[in-house]
Amino acid sequence: MERQKTMKTILITGAGSGIGKETAKLFAAKGWNVIATMREPKNDKTFAEMDHVTVMKLDVTNKKDIETVASEVIAQGGLDVLFNNAGIGVKGCLDATPEKSIRQVFETDFMGPAEIMKAFIPYFKTKKSGVLMTTASMSGVISFPYDSVYAAAKHALIGLCESLYYELLPYGIRVKILIPGPINTNFKMQTFISSFNSAHNLKPSKNLSKILIPDFNSLPEAKEVAQVAYEAATSDSDQLEYIIGDVANTLISKYRSQGVEAFKKELANEVYEK
Template sequence: MPAILITGASSGIGKATALRFHAEGWNVIATMRDPSGSDFAERDNLLVTRLDVTDPASIAAAVAAGIDRFGAIDVLLNNAGYGAYGPLEAFSADRIRRQFDTNVIGLLEVTKAVLPHMRARRSGSIVNISSIGGQITFPLGTLYHGTKFAVEGLSEALHYELEPLGIRVCIVEPGMINTDFGGRSFDFAMDETLTDYAPTAEAMGRLFGKLASNPSSPDVVADVIWQAANEPGDQLRFRAGPDAVDLLDRRKQQDDASFISGIKALMTE
């Protein structure tokens, strides 16, 4: 049976994907920062283990444990991440680094840890979770969108780099998903003294309320990840959710000024 290693598998998209691949008969390496809180049931073809994308030792240990248990890692799903929103001035240097360390550097470190194994086998697929926020931006999302734009760029470059070695790279771009992104996966910074940004923060709240009024289930994204991992062609980008299809189509069809004007209109309506 093939095996998939998933980062950030404790909840949301990662957990839904672990359950989907397990139901399809795959071996699943479900990784998370704190496995003690996992509610996955004991299964022969499921390994729950610790992996913190900001801790290189835990990355190496999880990859080694997965290969030792199942003999191979056929698919890597880089899913772990969170969203930092707020005025740039409100973020300390440490919080800025944490956002990029988790969403970008961590993704690269996990990928690097798996690549020698895939390269030796001349086989494998890497699926990176981006977002509609990797193609378009919303107010106060400087840090989050910066990381997701980076994921898009590095994934596209790796697509060229690894294809001759038999390794596929693709990107999944979810829209608004009914997960805990607005809770533990969301870091909002707002300094009360930065009153100049208050109107923008209020407008962002209205915008997010509209965009998140009908979120898709994590299972929708898991289905798209399944498709991406098993796609026989060389498709690079996969959209997940009807809002992702709509917004990204509009972004492609409009110039910068037109699209940004439309976002501003949503903020004021």
Template structure:
């Protein structure tokens, strides 16, 4: 039986991916800061719930070792994390440090625990949930976007390091997903209209953001498609905007995006064909 180790499995993309893989016959090691939040996941066949707080290096080592000693893990899915938003100068220092300790350092420390295992077995996959904010810089995302770009940098570097060992490394990139994603700091202060326009831009004509089901299916695809692919937009919102960004010169995009969010004609702006 194949095995996937998932961080941040108590909600959102992590929870849905746990359910999806379990229903497709995989063993899922579903880790979360508070295992009591596992709820119905614990009743799914072949789901093992373990505690994992990304701000606790000792627990990262212990939980990773427990999983690797018991199972031949095929996939590590770094999914745990949260966001903060606000004008850059208004973000408290302690919140920035906490964000990086969780999203960046915690993810790196988990990944380090699994690399020797994947090198030794000469196969498997390491997937990490980053964000469209790690690809396209967005207003009020100066700290969160920087954290996600740090994750993107880790992913890209590991792609080169682990490809000779037959290990796939890829980024799962949500654009806008309807989940209970945590943003404990969300400051508007003067950017109210820009935030509303940005939301409309990300929704791209849809009434709501897609649910985590699309992301779970994308994780499944990344694991099973056999493709040498680095970035996987995980939903329809991200897919269109990611392709748009990739297809434009960065200087042209910045002008387009600024006009879309802040310009006088932003409300009437349309995507370039």
């Protein structure tokens, strides 16, 4: 689709489903040019006919894809908001998690966003404006049991963005971190349980959040995250973190107010299925 020069532009990774897709639809509805990137554009059935939405192939782990997308997008008029949203998950025992899966999570959830930001930061610095928005996770703040690899990758991502906040301040570039708790999407987590755990019937509790907050019933939808993404990207505020959903808000405020020593006592009692 033709890009409209008077309209603002957002590039979204992982726009083929879930939070990325809903965010792309919302920005398009609000009159933005949207560059909806995904690994398999041929599977797209949503954006092909939408005005001012351009679908581009971008596997965030593929350096060539990143270079091609960045150079084409900058040549065609650039960007106002870069939204690093694509991500994958893995759960389970670290000792049972294959090296390949650990590397995949770090390549997708950390190296990809870092390399994409590197590809666009010089452009934003020259322009002296722009927003770098990233979907992290509650797991990037609190390390839950059986979540070590995903938590590590999302902690790294939050660390990167927090540092960039200061680094990019003199250039008028704003940094925004979305921190959702569990959201009702088809986000898949590969699970690896060690043979030791199986032999000793040490199964992780199915829903730790539910144990910690027994009265939450329904998860926020991707649309709600998209709404927060829109507010974050368009506000003039210098707010860095956007914690999304009751679960994330309750647990993160509890974690931060109690500190890890008190928080861990409660959580440690609930790690295994009884």
